[in-house]
Amino acid sequence: MAFIQIENQREVLNMKQYLKISTLIVTALAVLLLFTSFNEVFNPSPWGENEDYLFPRFIAGGIAVLALLLWFERDDKGKPTNFIDLLPGLGLILAYLISMNTIGFYMASMIMFFAVIMIYKKPEETKDFWRVLLIKLSISVVFILILYGLFTLMLQVRLPRGLLF
Amino acid sequence: MEFLNYFDNVFTVYHIALLVGGTFAGIILGALPGLSPTMSVALLIPFTFHMKPESGLILLGAMYTATVAGGAISAILVNVPGAPANIATAMDGHQMAKKGLAREALHYCFISSFVGGIFGVFILIFFTPPLARLSLEFGTTELFWIAILGITIIATIDSKSVIKGLLSGLFGLMLATIGDNPVLGVERFVFTDHLEGGVNIVVGLIGLFAMPQVLNLMEKYYSEKNAVLSSEGHSTLMQSFRFVFSKLKALSIGSFVGSLIGIIPGAGGQIAGLVAYDQTKKVSSNQSNYGKGEPEGIIAAESANNSMVGPSLIPLLTLSIPGSPTAAVLLGGLLIHGIFPGHEIFISENTAPVVWTFIDSLIIAQIFMLIIGLFLSRHSGWIMKVPDNYMAVSILVLAVFGTYSIGNSYSDVIIMVVLGTIMFFASKAGFSAVPVVLGIILGPIAENNFLLGKLIGGARYGDDWVIYFTTGTINVTLIAICIISITYGLYSNRKSKRSA
Numbered sequence: 027m028a029f030i031q032i033e034n035q036r037e038v039l040n041m042k043q044y045l046k047i048s049t050l051i052v053t054a055l056a057v058l059l060l061f062t063s064f065n066e067v068f069n070p071s072p073w074g075e076n077e078d079y080l081f082p083r084f085i086a087g088g089i090a091v092l093a094l095l096l097w098f099e100r101d102d103k104g105k106p107t108n109f110i111d112l113l114p115g116l117g118l119i120l121a122y123l124i125s126m127n128t129i130g131f132y133m134a135s136m137i138m139f140f141a142v143i144m145i146y147k148k149p150e151e152t153k154d155f156w157r158v159l160l161i162k163l164s165i166s167v168v169f170i171l172i173l174y175g176l177f178t179l180m181l182q183v184r185l186p187r188g189l190l191f
Numbered sequence: 192m193e194f195l196n197y198f199d200n201v202f203t204v205y206h207i208a209l210l211v212g213g214t215f216a217g218i219i220l221g222a223l224p225g226l227s228p229t230m231s232v233a234l235l236i237p238f239t240f241h242m243k244p245e246s247g248l249i250l251l252g253a254m255y256t257a258t259v260a261g262g263a264i265s266a267i268l269v270n271v272p273g274a275p276a277n278i279a280t281a282m283d284g285h286q287m288a289k290k291g292l293a294r295e296a297l298h299y300c301f302i303s304s305f306v307g308g309i310f311g312v313f314i315l316i317f318f319t320p321p322l323a324r325l326s327l328e329f330g331t332t333e334l335f336w337i338a339i340l341g342i343t344i345i346a347t348i349d350s351k352s353v354i355k356g357l358l359s360g361l362f363g364l365m366l367a368t369i370g371d372n373p374v375l376g377v378e379r380f381v382f383t384d385h386l387e388g389g390v391n392i393v394v395g396l397i398g399l400f401a402m403p404q405v406l407n408l409m410e411k412y413y414s415e416k417n418a419v420l421s422s423e424g425h426s427t428l429m430q431s432f433r434f435v436f437s438k439l440k441a442l443s444i445g446s447f448v449g450s451l452i453g454i455i456p457g458a459g460g461q462i463a464g465l466v467a468y469d470q471t472k473k474v475s476s477n478q479s480n481y482g483k484g485e486p487e488g489i490i491a492a493e494s495a496n497n498s499m500v501g502p503s504l505i506p507l508l509t510l511s512i513p514g515s516p517t518a519a520v521l522l523g524g525l526l527i528h529g530i531f532p533g534h535e536i537f538i539s540e541n542t543a544p545v546v547w548t549f550i551d552s553l554i555i556a557q558i559f560m561l562i563i564g565l566f567l568s569r570h571s572g573w574i575m576k577v578p579d580n581y582m583a584v585s586i587l588v589l590a591v592f593g594t595y596s597i598g599n600s601y602s603d604v605i606i607m608v609v610l611g612t613i614m615f616f617a618s619k620a621g622f623s624a625v626p627v628v629l630g631i632i633l634g635p636i637a638e639n640n641f642l643l644g645k646l647i648g649g650a651r652y653g654d655d656w657v658i659y660f661t662t663g664t665i666n667v668t669l670i671a672i673c674i675i676s677i678t679y680g681l682y683s684n685r686k687s688k689r690s691a
Contacts, residue, residue: 044620052358059365062380077645078377081638082368085361092358099354105619108410115409116612119587123608126591127601135588142587146412146580165581173588183596 045099053093059086114145130188132170140166193537194316197547201555206249210552213253214559218567220254221261221273223589228258228274229517236524244528248549251524253556255517259496260304260560264567267296267489269586271401275392275632276499278625279468279492281400286484294568298431299486300493301564303442306435307494308557310446311453311501316550319505319537329455331644332660336669337455338637341462341629343676352621353680359622363630364637366390366610373635374642385602394594394603395610395631399624401590402611408583428565434486441471441487445494452495453502465629467495473679501553508532508546 062068063079063086118141126134143162177183200206213235220231235254239247262273267284280300287296329337342360369380370389381387435442448467471491472481481488503518507525509532525532528545536542577585594607614624648659660666 048617048620048622052362055362055365059380068379077642078372078375078379081641082365082379085365085368089358089361089365092354092361095354096358099352107616107619111412112406112410115406115583119405119608122587122591123605126604131592131595135591139584139588142409142584143580146409146583169585169588173592177592177596183592184599185592185595186601 045096049093049096052089052096056086056089056093059083059089115142118142118145126186126188128188131185132174133188135173136166136170139169193543194547194551197544197551200245200544200548201249201552206246206552207555209246209250210253210556210559211563213250214257214556214563217254217257218261218264218560218563221258222264223273223593228255228262228276229520231258232517232524233520236520236527239524240527244530245545245548247524247528248545249552249556251521252549252553253559255521256308256497256500256553256556257560257563258517259500260301260308260493260564263300263304263489263493264297267300268293269582270404271586271590272396275396275628276464276496277492278396278400278628279464280489280496282468282482282492282625283485283488286482287486287489290484292484295431295486296489297568298428298565299435299489301561301568302432302435303445303490303494304497304564305557305561306442307446307449307496307498308500308560309554310494311450311498312550312553312557313501314450314498315501315504315553319509328665331640331647332663333665333669334455335637335640335644335660336666336673338633338640340669340673340676341466341633342637343673343680355622356626359617359624359626360630363395363627363632364634365630366395366627367631367634368638373639385605388598388600388602390606390610390631391597391603392628392632393597394607396628397590397594398607398610399614399628400611401586402608403615403618403624405583405587405590406612406615408579408586412579412583435490438487438490440474441490442494444471444474445491446498449495449498450502453499454505462629462632463499464492464496465625467491469676478683497557504550508536 059082063083118138122134122138125137129137140163143166144159147158177185201210217228217231221228232251232254235251239250242250259274259276262277263280263284264273266272266277266281267288270281270285272278272281284296284300287293342357342364367390369386371378378387445467448470449463452463452466468481468488468491471487472478475481475485475487477485477487504521507518507522522532530536530542530545536546590607590611591604594603595601597603614622614627618624644660645656648656652658661670
């Protein structure tokens with residue numbers, strides 16, 4: 027079928043690589059903070075008596091010092107990332123965010139709910155495809171109707187609107 | 192003992208119905224990530240417009256008490272705290288749930304919440320005048336040091352690596368500086384329109400806890416069985432009661448710390464649970480078990496966040512200064528009903544019956560919170576049986592709903608997802624979400640009070656403004672606690688690495 031069947035594969039990133047990458051990211055963050063605070067586009071008088079960026083500069087300094095210490099950290103506790111299983115989920119979340127503003131919260135949530143439970147399914151669920159599809163579609167609709175009743179009808183919370191709701 | 196005279200007002204059919212309804216709804220709303228106690232109480236205020244003042248306040252008080260305790264349900268069952276006050280509960284509560292002890296964890300949570308809550312209300316009843324004076328002693332510098340104390344806790348709470356803990360905390364503080372400078376009003380680090388409003392505390396909380404959980408469930412869907420195991424606990428209710436009361440040290444530290452933090456204006460109950468958790472861990476003989484499902488951690492955190500409720504009303508009722516964000520919303524509720532806080536509130540013929548009835552109702556609300564909470568614990572098992580794919584997408588949808596409803600902002604949703612995705616990958620390298628959230632919470636408190644303290648210190652001492660931050664009994668005490676906390680954190684970090 028058209029639905030993606032994901033293999034149980036693991037793409038493992040070495041823990042030490044993780045640590046080095048995170049050190050570089052953290053250092054870049056500190057540099058960005060300091061650059062912004064001393065840049066005249068963001069801070070009109072970076073060298074004056076201006077205290078707008080005083081506190082962030084202390085934070086950036088602290089981050090820079092700790093990033094240096096992190097480089098020498100001997101810590102091998104960490105977990106690998108299974109990108110193969112993760113990527114479809116990340117793609118769906120991105121599509122969910124983009125579609126929410128166009129088709130509304132409830133419609134986007136229903137499609138997201140249905141897509142996730144169809145894509146992430148156990149091998150035994152593929153035997154009777156049409157039955158599984160119908161059941162899962164019904165569950166998605168009921169889930170969204172419950173949310174609509176609770177959030178919109180009872181609590182009167184405003185959510186992004188679009189098609190139907 | 193004046194408070195005893197007003198119990199009659201609470202025990203009417205109408206007020207009991209309000210208490211039961213408010214408590215039940217509060218526990219359910221508290222369990223939904225994003226619907227924080229502050230928002231739940233705010234949502235309820237319009238419903239109290241047409242009620243008598245005492246009835247409206249009874250409903251709001253019951254909701255306040257129950258939402259704080261209810262937030263622990265999602266913290267324990269799905270590792271997503273319902274409110275910032277429940278962050279510490281998730282650390283050991285969810286680990287217990289994963290071991291199949293969810294029901295026990297929920298029992299400990301509601302029993303210790305009850306004990307802490309009752310303790311807090313009695314502090315409110317008996318110690319209001321002296322504690323109101325103490326809360327006035329906390330000026331800008333004292334509040335700055337309170338925030339710094341919170342940051343030292345960040346360093347020690349993640350005992351595996353103090354450096355990573357501090358880095359995460361500083362990252363949280365950095366996130367808190369995005370948007371307008373709180374004192375000078377200048378916009379900072381707004382690289383895109385989505386960042387104009389800064390990073391809201393609850394948006395950060397949902398993103399940093401809910402999103403990594405969603406991505407974890409997706410990532411491990413094929414390689415692991417349902418991460419959350421059976422809820423079939425082995426202890427009876429009586430055994431749970433006996434167990435909680437056998438942990439008197441955790442219970443008393445939690446209740447005392449929660450009450451103390453509750454009376455400090457602005458500090459809020461958000462850090463009460465974390466401070467109590469940290470202090471209990473430091474004096475515990477089971478230190479190595481913390482973070483792996485230690486019941487003492489739940490007992491300390493939950494007794495603290497509920498004992499904060501009563502004392503947070505002390506500065507509110509006497510000085511009009513709310514002790515927590517929810518108390519600030521409650522202040523609105525008081526004013527709507529024509530009750531203006533001040534010393535006379537407990538004496539005036541018009542306000543005294545309303546205020547004492549409200550305080551008495553808080554005691555009864557604790558009892559209902561315990562009964563309803565324990566009842567719901569018995570039926571929480573179905574959540575544990577929900578398959579991971581359904582759980583992942585339900586958490587995601589609720590997280591998006593909770594985030595959007597805070598300020599009707601699509602930008603908040605984007606910030607929540609981006610922050611959560613970063614946290615998911617950062618957690619792989621051993622970084623923890625707790626210090627980041629604490630940084631976001633403490634950031635505005637630290638920066639506001641630092642800048643204000645510097646202005647006042649500059650006016651008094653000129654270039655030697657630092658003197659203003661380092662003198663005074665409370666300042667010196669807080670600095671000493673900070674130093675002890677960091678030293679102890681480094682020592683225990685080194686000790687655990689050696690033993691490993």
